[in-house]
Amino acid sequence: MAGSENGRGAAAVHTARHRADGTAARAGDYVWALVRISIGWVFLWAFLDKAFGWGFSTPADQAWIRGASPTTGYLKGTARKPLGAVFSPLAGYAWADWLFMIGLLGVGVALILGIGLRLTAVLGGLLLLLMWAAELPPEHNPFMDYRLLYTLVIVGLALINAGDTLGIGRWWGNTALVRRYPFLK
Template sequence: MAATIDRPVTCTSITAAGRRPVDYVWAVARIAIGWIFLWAFLDKTFGWGFATPAGKAWVAGGSPTTGFLKGTGENALGGLFSSLAGQVWVDWLFMAGLLGIGLALVLGVGTRIAAVAGTLMLALMWAAELPLATNPFLDEHIVYAIVLIGLAMAGAGATLGLGNLPIVRRNAWLR
């Protein structure tokens, strides 16, 4: 009779639901980063007083891009980015990006598209801040972008999200 060996739970162990513990870590990371994007959209839209005062809310006629982009004037690419500040098309594109990326990540649908769009948005925000004040090249924008790429590669929308819906499984672009 062969003896059984108790093995520790690892990232490759499969749970009864067919998920590995690491799948849940990626899912929580997906929801957390999605909430960062979604919260930025909500606070900039309604001015709930966390990062955006009510008087500067988008619904009150404020520009969601002006504060950040105007503050880049002294940076390496400041001329380019500060010239975009307050332009209606930039505001709409930025806010649509925040909402779309946030919803896709929180819901677990379209995570690949959200990862590409989010990485692009974060890379542009990183470039607007060059040179960085606290590190020669790395800040939270790059770290979030790396995590977004990991989310897409791990198929993180299938755990704790809508990524297992039949329509999503049939259409790779929705994953």
């Protein structure tokens, strides 16, 4: 008896979430697509502002294209944090600058286009977790901050194939490259 009740309950939930016209599912897909694009823009904007010094958080004279290091300010600011001895000495190294900037650009473009979300979840999550660790403890909470939230959301976006709506994720997933190397989906 309990099994049949559970079966009817699951069918009712399925029916409510997936109406015949698809409106409930479609609306949710669009919301998550907009979340994906928005977080992608946050990453892409950080890259552009640091690269070109457009003056929002990076003054023109501190632009990467003018020879400034995009990691120096952030990493030097972690010197007095508990893990500062690990992160602060990395400030200003060209390899750290390149990895950071490639990470910002790659995560931003992938999220906006809706491609490579599995790889983006891993690499973008790693970038965010390292930035979180460098800042421990966060300013307004013992451990939780936006970097952890972004990490969870990016992982969730990859799990629900959020790149298929308002993105080219479905096309990307059907390319020969991704069929051969599924981790690129």
